[in-house]
Amino acid sequence: MQDEEQDRPLLGRTVGITAERKAAEIGAALPRRGAEVRDGAAMHTVPVPQDGELRTATESVLAAPVDRVVVVTGAGFRGWLEAAEHHGLADRLVEQLTGAELLARGAKARGAIRGAGLVESWTSPAEESAEVLERLLAEDLRGQRIAVQLHGEPMRAFRDALAEAGAEVLPVRVYRWTDPEDLSALDALIDEIIAGRIDALPLTSAPAAANLLGRAERTGRGEQLRGALREGVFLACVGPVTAAPIAAAELPYAMPDRARTGALVRLVADRFARD
Template identity: 35%
Template structure:
């Protein structure tokens, strides 16, 4: 494996699989720095249980699933409620729209195939595919992924959907201010060469913290000129664009390891110019 990150310091903003990502950075010759920009993700048990009970009692016409991890959490909660079979039947009698390959894989584990899936791994791609269907008057359940999806909700309402129910199996919480401050100062002082982001909340928490302390413009300038921002996939990349920090690295295969390898290739190509 070529050491394309030799001498580079890479901040890892995602707390999940940080050990695995650190190992890949080291194999490529770089130095990983753990700089979590997202706190613990936890399941909202009471909300989830009441949502599942309502779901199986009155199955929706359409079920929109946005993450595989979320679907797994829902089935785990359903098993505790002894309603796993009822949930599976509700899904079988509903049209299913899925975003992302992990969601499709989570469905496949349960012998389910989505009627609609995104064309590019993003919510925008899912909306494009759903445009081919008449949703007017339909009852729709949307499984969210740690935060609200205002664009998707607004689009569904524009299509004349009769009812939208949201299921939020887990929530993203902010990291400690000390963690955000350390990452922010690393970027502003150019103590690092790159930051890898693995979810939309990470960039939002960071930019909100920078804005609160009057350093947002400086943060954006550092990302534009000196520090390379990398996104694990299209959803994270879109959030970064919305926050004014467009990523310079997005892997074709939306996986954390692929992001690190793509980052190394980016630096290698930059040095050859």
């Protein structure tokens, strides 16, 4: 029995999952540690229409030389190049990016850069946007044009900090987020949290965290949800960007040492292994 508790520290615990893209990965890892899982995706990510905002953003990047490009996600960077290909702008975009300093938020972003035949100048060891921002702000950015590839989350604080440092910031939004396709599942998860039947809630994106709170507020359950999250649920956020809506709501939360899904799952398991 003791060995089983060590190998499956989440035995008897129920964990809520609000993720969309990471749902399968988290949903497979948690049961191996003994947890029951309740799914309730809090957001849905959709591509920005190819003939609208993304094309305009790409043309802004092409309008003059770019000094630096922040690549946040591998999927987002590939989506940007695919949209540029659709509009006949791919060759010009790759040529433009060749002359810029490319900074990758993590290994997947770096892989997408290299897959396009480009070379990154630096990759965040911690795979965190905050670390990328810190590196950028260590230099004189006055007058520089910096493109920031976004993936759903608008990264306003990140962009504002660059602008305050004197840079011209070019946001390139490849995806946007909406309500989840199945709102009933999210509503059911909110009810489970309020009823005290959820022990932990690992969060992997700021939009999902924000819409979890927002959906409860819009349906008259905001105060009840916040009360339950303060008192009976272990909130774990994969990194500081994800944690921002939780911190703004003045809710307690923990973060792993590394902004990775595996580290997030271990953080949840370790929390209950001590009980």
